[in-house]
Amino acid sequence: MLPRRYHKLVRVLEQRQPDLTVLLESVHKPHNLAAILRTCDAVGVLEAFAVHHNPEEILPFFSGTALGSEKWVFLHALPDIDTAIGSLQQRGFRVYAAHLSERAIAYDSVDFTQPSAILLGAEKWGVSDRALELVDAQIAIPMVGMVQSLNVSVAAATILFEARRQRQAAGLYDRVRLEPETYRRLLFEWSYPKLAAQVRERGESYPPLGEDGEILV
């Protein structure tokens, strides 16, 4: 592990935002999924969630074998939309459905410095009626052109970068937001993925790291 690489991992983890996430409802085109996870990585989202009728279609994103920037954002599969929204709300997130409707408020009027989950709908069908019943609010990006909606990854990026803007202004990228234990664990797993897997298999705990990422024992 080169010190430069290690320090890059440290800087990235120091800015991860565990209380900002996306929930994808049947978003199934791999290029959209990859683009959304890439944006998640760019704004510091730690983990993302997906409800998918056929997870096999997008298996690489769940199995950790994806090779792109998405490997830095954990994607968790949840069985159904009730469970997904319910568990996020229980963890203190407000869930916002990105959905163009008369009930929707402007996406940039939301306070994204609070724990926020952005629900994005399927490419063809949008957010389901059931999800709309469960969310805390609906948010929309204004559209004044001929087409009715944005591509789902573009909508995700627009909203996530608004969240980033607000969080930057509030200083949320200036201090470590991860729990110390989570931070240490991820730093080891990102720095030494193969060794981390072996250590886990043996049921041992990770060794401490030195200033430049060297293993200390």
Ligand SMILES: C[S@@+](CC[C@H](N)C(=O)[O-])C[C@H]1O[C@@H](n2cnc3c(N)ncnc32)[C@H](O)[C@@H]1O
């Ligand atoms: C291509 S759109 C789906 C269009 C679908 N026909 C519908 O009626 O919702 C895919 C997803 O992108 C998001 N989206 C696209 N444009 C949006 C906008 N202007 N405001 C908020 N969300 C948007 C929504 O989450 C939507 O479910």
